[in-house]
């Protein structure tokens with residue numbers, strides 16, 4: 587099992603290793619939003635504060651969409667991320683409305 591801490595909403599959730607982030611965000615009441623789900627709109631941008639190594643590898647879509655320095659700062663596209671294992675902490679900008 588892996589443990590994800592959604593810092594923005596102060597919610598912690600345990601999931602099976604290998605679960606896509608998007609799969610359980612909808613069920614949980616977290617404010618992270620998704621749009622295209624294909625890595626092209628950027629609505630799902632998250633910053634990985636802890637546990638970058640516990641997530642799936644950066645996809646081509648993320649390399650296309652995000653800037654090099656954003657990737658270095660731990661930014662990811664939530665729709666592209668799978669939880670691999672261990673502890674992970676995420677935050678994101680809350681969108682109003």
Ligand code: FES
Pocket residue numbers: 619620621622623624625626627628629630631663664665666
């Ligand atoms: S939902 Fe569009 S980039 Fe992730």
